[in-house]
Amino acid sequence: MKETLGAASGLVRLTFLVQNLYAEVGRGCDLTTAQAQMLCSLADRSIGMAELSSMLGLERSSLTGLVDRAQQRGLVVREDDPQDRRAVKVALTPAGSAALHRFHDELTERLDQLLQELPATERDRFTKTLGRVVADAPAVFADAGS
Template identity: 35%
Template sequence: MQESSPAQDEDQDALVDALAQTAFVLTSALNRIAADNDLSITQLRLLGTLRGRSPQMKRLADHLGLEKSTLSGLIDRAERRGVVQRRPSESDKRVVEVTLTPDGESAARRIENDVRLAVEPIIRRLDAADRDALRVLLERMLGPAPL
């Protein structure tokens, strides 16, 4: 294994710090948006994850990093709010999928707009080419969406 130079270590440290600071800013915005919509941050993640998707319960639990029983409680509460529904998979009736209801889709669109408004002042500091380059780099760094 090749050793890194002090300059490379400093660059790596600066990148890690910049990513952490970005995460702090985004987390703060997401927490505020969740509170404004009377949601927990996990409920906010659930709505964001389900936009345009109907994952199986197991895959959803894995994606959100939740135990199956914790996810079941989360889905129960979201069903009572009328924003999600469970349904049997069309390909395997033993498998349960989760999908947004029309009210859930409306809430997800509203929240997506709130997130866009919260992040816009930050990304507006970059010109169009830099924004596109940042998006490409983040997509490469994060890899394909698991769902």
């Protein structure tokens, strides 16, 4: 007998599936999950440490270490915040941007493969529904077309 999957169970299972792919692709790109999440958050903008801490759900001390390690690898740079002399913003370097694009492209390809067996109408419906579900969530992984 086929299992009936409720919305909550389906979303939890999908979360695990996506998290595992995220980590696997990150390893292939020489990025930890936390580094990949940070790079995705910094795409096309610099972010203050407090906002980045909130976005990533990290304590400031943990974020400081994450940024330090990424900076040592040449992926990010700290910049003075022109609006607040006491604050620091984090931005991608060209190497960080290249790492982000490689990660984004590989992850997008792997995620797209998950839906390839669905008929086009189901994929379109799933995409529209998913867009409504996540409409108010922060955009930290932009579509290539955006």
